[in-house]
Amino acid sequence: MNATPILCLALGQHGVLDTAAAALSGWTLCPAxxxxxxxxALRMRPAPVGLLLFDDHPHGEDALDAFLREHWYMLWIAVFHPPALLLPVWRxxxxxxCWDFHTWPLDAARLSYALGHAQGMASLRGGPPGGAGAPGSPEGAEGPLSAPDAALTGHSAAIVRLRNQIGKVAGAxxxxxxxxxxxxxxxxVAKAVHLCSPRAAGPFVPVxxxxMPASLIQSELFGYERGAFTGAAREKRGLIESAEGGSLFLDEIGDLPMELQANLLRFLQEKTICRVGATRSMEVDVRVIAASHVQLQQAVQRGAFREDLYYRLNVLxxxxxxxxxxxxxxxxxxEHFFRLYAAERAPRLRGFSARxxxxxxxxxxxxxxxELINRVRRAMVMAEGRLISAQDLGLADGVTGPDGAPLGDARSRAERDAIDASxxxxxxxxxxxARALGVSRMTLYRLLAKHGIPPPSRASQP
Structure with missing residues (x-):
């Protein structure tokens, strides 16, 4: 008995499940x-290979297409009646x-061989990515990682240290x-600090x-009263107020105008704000998280950033x-971004090549x-093969092979030589x-066309 599970999915009349089970008595089938x-079923017991069973013309192709995209990491084998191949949408x-397809009535020996081949290929990939749940599935046990998790993915010393620091500062x-x-x-990272803090249930307001135009920062941050200026038809809460009970994230704080820096310093010191046009201050309970891509200490030395505000912000x-x-x-x-944007990928794409x-x-x-996100998303849309190549990522330019030729030329020459030799x-x-090269006959014909190699005469074909 082959203990590796095969998801056996019946679409249409469910009697086909019994037929498949009788023909595949030596396999562990998970009927659905x-x-x-x-x-x-896949949440409870992930399977590397799936069997699609149809007893009539397929229907609901949009839902099926979405399901197969969600479970792109599985190798699927379809079984249906021959007339279905006349439908362009099904083809x-x-x-x-699909990895392979078969038609009714089942040829048990041929189907078993196809399942064994699919399981062998699946074992080379390892288990399903992202844990037990189906990546990207809205009903998955895990689904894609959240955005804060994306920034903190990995096990390098630098990111492990950052995760530990986030855990320490979040509670303050x-x-x-x-x-x-x-x-x-x-x-x-700012979102991770917020989500790990006691304020996680409160709002996270990024600014x-x-x-933001300098003329609007004052009113946007602190809000304004009705009639405070022309066009102020009603009062408006500022962004600081809207973060009450949560966290205010001030991104690129170094670009804040000097006059606004003084107002922000007063808010940090007194925990109060005054709306534009108001006559009295109000208390607000907000934690400030600021960020900058420039070294603020150097900005202080240049006179572009207030020293007192810098020390007020640079507590943690x-x-x-x-x-x-x-x-x-x-x-x-x-790999994470490949799973996160799985809905955008080319349908046949299965991952990244070793190169x-x-x-x-x-x-x-x-x-x-x-940059990594942009390169991966672009490659997922533009890739034509089953694996994303270095060229798809735009990272092959200038790389050379052992003889000094561009890597793409060296690879193409090696591929052509292998075809000629075979x-x-x-x-x-x-x-x-084709068998010697480990590809199908159709793939070999495409490779011949790609390299301009004339196909053998029909007299030499089986």
């Missing part, structure tokens, strides 16, 4: 009647999502000052000090490491985590050559 039951689903009520390069994840300091200092985390981050992962680790990442050994027999 419909997509909802299949999701529940597309099979081409995009003093202001926090976060420094980090652009794109390193300062706002996500980009560098993007956190430094977010740039991505180049946590290269050991790059692979985990890339792509190597290039990810070797890149200097001047744009930090933001065809020669196989006596121009496409079936034998």
């Amino acid at each position: 009647k419909g997509l909802a039951e299949a999701r529940r 597309r689903l099979v081409q995009e999502h 009520s003093a202001p926090v000052l976060i420094w980090g390069e652009s794109g390193s994840g300062k706002e996500l 980009n000090c560098g993007a 300091a956190l430094d977010v490491p740039p991505l180049r200092e946590r290269r050991d985390d790059v692979a985990a981050l890339a 792509a992962m190597q290039m990810l680790r070797e890149h200097d990442w001047p744009g930090n985590v933001r 065809l020669l050994r196989a006596g121009s027999n496409m079936t034998v050559a």
Whole structure:
């Protein structure tokens, strides 16, 4: 008995489950009647391979397409009646999502061979990504990590130290000052501080000090009374007030105008604010978390930032490491973003090639985590193969092979040489050559077209 589970999903009449169970008596099948039951089954017992069983023309293809995208990491084998292949929508689903397909009536020996091959390939990948739940599934036990988790993913010394520091400062009520390069994840670290604090149930209000017009910062931060200025038809709560009981995140605090820095200092000292046009102050209970990509101490020396405000903010300091200092985390981050944006990927995409992962680790990442997200999302849409390549990530330029030729040229030449050698050994027999290369006949024909190699004459074909 093969103990590795196979999800056996029946769409349509459920009698096909009994037929499949009788034909596959040596396999461990997890039956599921419909997509909802299949999701529940996969949460309880993840399976690397799935069997799709249809007893009539398939329907509900949009729901099925969404389900298969959610469970992209599984290898699926479809079983249906031959007329279904006449439907273009079904041919597309099979081409995009299925490892193999079979038709009724079942050939038990052939189907068992296909299942064994699929399980062997699945074992090379390891278990399902992201734990027990189906990645990206809205009903999954875990689903994708939250945004704060994304910034803190990894096991490098730098990120472990940052996680420990967040745990220490979160319980305090003093202001926090976060420094980090652009794109390193300062706002996500600020959210992590908020979510780990006693204020987690309160609001988290982000304010980009560098993007807000100087003429509006005063009224936006502190609010205003009705009639305070032309156009103030009614009173308005400021952003500081709206963060009552929670955390106010002042991003790029170094861009705050000097006159506003004085007002912010008064708020930090007295825990009160005064709306524009108001005659009295009001108390507010807000924790301030500030961040900057410039060193504020140097800004103080230049006279661009108030020294007293700097020391008032810099009570608890956190430094977010740039991505180049946590290269050991790059692979985990890339896999995380692949799961997080799974709905955007090309349907046949299954992950990253080994070369792509190597290039990810070797890149200097001047744009930090933001650059990594952009490269991964773009590659997920543009990739044409089953695995994201270094070229898809835009990281292959300038890399050379052992003879000094560009890496892409060296790889293409090696691929062509392997095809030529296999065809020669196989006596121009496409079936034998494809088997030796570990690809299908259709893939071999595509490779021949790609490299401009004329296919063997039909006389040499089986």
